[in-house]
Amino acid sequence: MIAILGAGKMGEALTSGLLRSGVVGPGEIVAAVRRPERAKQLRDGYGVDVTTAAQAAERAQTLVISVKPQDMSALLAEIGPVVTPAKLVISVAAGITTAFIGDQLGGAVPVVRVMSNTPVLVDEAMSVISPGRHSTEQHLRRAEELLQPVGKVLRIPEALQDAATALSGSGPAYVYFLVETMVDAGILLGMPRNDALEMVKQAVYGAAKMLRDSGEHPVLLREAVTSPGGTTISAIRELERHGVRAAVLSAIEAARDRGRELGSG
Ligand SMILES: NC(=O)c1ccc[n+]([C@@H]2O[C@H](COP(=O)([O-])OP(=O)(O)OC[C@H]3O[C@@H](n4cnc5c(N)ncnc54)[C@H](OP(=O)(O)O)[C@@H]3O)[C@@H](O)[C@H]2O)c1
Secondary structure, eight states: OEEEESOSHHHHHHHHHHHHHTSSOGGGEEEEOSOHHHHHHHHHHHOOEEEOHHHHHHHOSEEEEOSOGGGHHHHHHHHGGGOOTTSEEEEOOTTOOHHHHHHHHOTTOOEEEEEOOGGGGGTOEEEEEEEOTTOOHHHHHHHHHHHGGGEEEEEOOGGGHHHHIIIIISHHHHHHHHHHHHHHHHHHTTOOHHHHHHHHHHHHHHHHHHHHHHOOOHHHHHHHTOOTTSHHHHHHHHHHHTTHHHHHHHHHHHHHHHHHHHHTO
8 A cells, every 4th residue: 555645746646657557546545635626636537545544544555745845844644653563664855864754763673765756747757766774676676667657767875866857857947948949049130039939849749758768869860950051050159158058057957956055954
């Protein structure tokens, strides 16, 4: 039995992915939320049982914690009395360390930390997982099994979680920012807004698909559309002149630093 403790946006995306993939049936998931109307929505929508966090944590062996970071302490206090080292805790809360969760729960409870991103909603998440002090290979495999239905999973040391948050947690936002900027460029060149958006969306989608499916290095893919004396190289010269590469490096470093700051309270 799997408990989804905090079945909001992220918890629901996981629940729906698990059920669609057939990894588990509705009878093997118990969810927990606070509001009765939200509980009814989940029961009606997925056929899963919905109860309090303490009851769900008591019944399940795998506990997925998906509450907001600010609600974490209250939730851990609520479930602490029923969580034993025989259970596995998987936390998707941004910035909360496995040590914090372990200390609040007490004992040698195995904890796996996950950083996912919003494409979880279309089963294309990047989930980056790290083991806590008491988690074993078997615990990591269990986390992978639950996250694979909603996207890709990668293991990294917990010390790199803030960097992963900056790169892949916020990653989709940088892409949307680039899309917005390219659409503005289309408008500058006299293109109708909707046409510009259609073109940019398809360019991003096509490029992402080639990047993933061809297995080619991004430099080679870029070189393939950069002919000598051509249009693309004129654009690249401007990007370099305006320091776009350096700006991206600094931006992602700033996101990593902000993550560290928030994580340390
Ligand atoms: N959304 C994403 O794409 C995304 C991506 C990466 C990471 N995350 C992480 O996922 C976590 C959840 O984010 P979210 O966007 O899914 O938030 P959300 O939609 O607000 O969901 C949080 C859920 O937790 C429930 N909850 C809070 N305290 C509870 C308690 N004591 N007992 C039972 N249920 C409780 C809330 O119940 P009620 O609805 O009844 O209030 C709500 O359904 C965050 O830690 C965030 O860092 C989210």
